[in-house]
Amino acid sequence: MPxxxxxxxxxxxxxxxxxxxxxxxxxAAAKLRRAQEAAEAARPxxxxxxxxxxxxxxNLKGREGVSPFLAGTGREDVHLLVICTAERGLCGxxxxxxxxxxxxxxxxxxxxxxxxxxxxxxRKGHEALKRQYGDLMIDDPVDLKQVKRLRFTHAHEIxxxxxxxxxxxxxxxxxxxxxxxxxxxxxxxxALQLIPARFEEEExxxxxxxxxxxxxxxxxxxxxxxxxxxxxxxxxxxxxxxxLLENAASEQGARMTAMDNATRNAGEMIGKLTLSYNRQRQxxxxxxxxxxxxxxxxx
Amino acid sequence: MAEALKLELVSPEKELASRLVKQVVVPGTExxxxxxxxxxxxxxTIKPGVLVISEISGQETxxxxxxxxxxxxxxxxxxxxxxxxxxxxxxxxxxxxxIRWAEEDLEDARDDEERRKLQERLDFLKQLxxxxxxxx
Numbered sequence: 001m002p003x004x005x006x007x008x009x010x011x012x013x014x015x016x017x018x019x020x021x022x023x024x025x026x027x028a029a030a031k032l033r034r035a036q037e038a039a040e041a042a043r044p045x046x047x048x049x050x051x052x053x054x055x056x057x058x059n060l061k062g063r064e065g066v067s068p069f070l071a072g073t074g075r076e077d078v079h080l081l082v083i084c085t086a087e088r089g090l091c092g093x094x095x096x097x098x099x100x101x102x103x104x105x106x107x108x109x110x111x112x113x114x115x116x117x118x119x120x121x122x123r124k125g126h127e128a129l130k131r132q133y134g135d136l137m138i139d140d141p142v143d144l145k146q147v148k149r150l151r152f153t154h155a156h157e158i159x160x161x162x163x164x165x166x167x168x169x170x171x172x173x174x175x176x177x178x179x180x181x182x183x184x185x186x187x188x189x190x191a192l193q194l195i196p197a198r199f200e201e202e203e204x205x206x207x208x209x210x211x212x213x214x215x216x217x218x219x220x221x222x223x224x225x226x227x228x229x230x231x232x233x234x235x236x237x238x239x240x241x242x243x244l245l246e247n248a249a250s251e252q253g254a255r256m257t258a259m260d261n262a263t264r265n266a267g268e269m270i271g272k273l274t275l276s277y278n279r280q281r282q283x284x285x286x287x288x289x290x291x292x293x294x295x296x297x298x299x
Numbered sequence: 300m301a302e303a304l305k306l307e308l309v310s311p312e313k314e315l316a317s318r319l320v321k322q323v324v325v326p327g328t329e330x331x332x333x334x335x336x337x338x339x340x341x342x343x344t345i346k347p348g349v350l351v352i353s354e355i356s357g358q359e360t361x362x363x364x365x366x367x368x369x370x371x372x373x374x375x376x377x378x379x380x381x382x383x384x385x386x387x388x389x390x391x392x393x394x395x396x397x398i399r400w401a402e403e404d405l406e407d408a409r410d411d412e413e414r415r416k417l418q419e420r421l422d423f424l425k426q427l428x429x430x431x432x433x434x435x
Contacts, residue, residue: 042311042312045311048377052342219342220343222329222343227343234366234367241311
């Protein structure tokens with residue numbers, strides 16, 4: 001049975017923790033709003049980029065000489081997994097979920113006899129995966145810890161590196177792992193095939209547009225294939241940028257939820273501890289009274 | 300024929316403009332072109348340069364744009380640029396200084412990776428400078 005003093009100490013320590021979690025929750029809420037705004041501001045660009053590439057790609061389908069960013073290298077032996085996670089912890093299952101998805105992906109590919117390479121963006125993913133897949137990591141994690149506000153140039157640097165590796169033939173297929181921001185309480189770990197590029201949702205929308213608008217006899221400057229070759233590498237940057245922004249919003253959302261839970265748990269715990277503290281105090285008073293009374297009676 | 304042209308200028312970080320304008324001069328890879336209402340459908344990549352927007356009010360707004368494409372269709376011009384900076388935010392002296400620094404850094408660069416990055420930055424700055432000189 002802990003003494004009264006112990007209980008007092010525990011209560012004050014839990015209260016201090018609660019203050020911290022509460023503050024973190026509030027900070028996360030403020031950052032979440034900004035991250036969400038940034039993610040939304042970036043959406044038109046990536047949507048339009050996707051639409052144009054999908055249109056060009058559909059026109060050029062099956063023709064010779066299509067960029068390997070779209071058609072692939074013709075092999076699928078070497079897979080590069082790019083895993084985007086947060087730089088900080090204390091955000092519930094956010095980092096663990098992405099790492100788990102990437103790990104299950106990697107395990108499946110290894111079972112199929114493919115070569116797997118990994119590149120981590122963000123320290124946490126690297127920490128979670130290095131024990132098991134340390135020898136697959138091609139480099140130290142890309143460090144974004146100093147980054148206060150995510151800019152396109154950050155994504156561009158990562159994408160640039162991927163493109164150079166791809167050109168050097170270091171991998172055939174590149175998959176990006178990140179967490180899609182659904183809502184504050186729901187983030188979905190997602191795998192997105194980056195190279196060769198995949199387009200699914202955009203195409204139906206495209207047919208509607210051409211059907212309603214003028215007959216789309218576009219003039220292309222330079223020709224279609226060249227535009228496509230110019231845009232595809234750019235699209236890699238755009239996709240990485242989008243993934244990073246979604247990730248940033250998800251991270252803050254996850255942290256907010258986690259810290260909200262922690263604050264609530266701390267509150268519950270304070271209640272329980274206070275109750276047992278009061279009971280014990282009362283018991284002690286009763287005991288002292290009995291001692292005094294029985295002492296008086298004995299006289 | 301419509302009177303105005305709907306312009307959408309989008310960079311990865313945000314939508315910079317979405318409004319009706321009179322005409323836009325676009326620095327296309329194969330030469331500049333003027334986008335006006337009623338222009339035939341066109342899809343062109345852009346080269347680093349200055350995008351000149353003629354507003355309805357008669358004023359001109361200039362942007363430095365780099366990397367992307369312009370799509371013209373149905374009296375609507377969509378410009379997607381990786382970098383788009385309002386020209387009036389740029390200062391020639393500042394850029395000159397940055398260029399000097401970048402050049403010094405380039406001389407001190409230790410490995411290829413660093414050199415490549417700096418070279419990229421230097422190229423970008425030089426494009427900016429060129430755009431400024433042409434734009435004013």
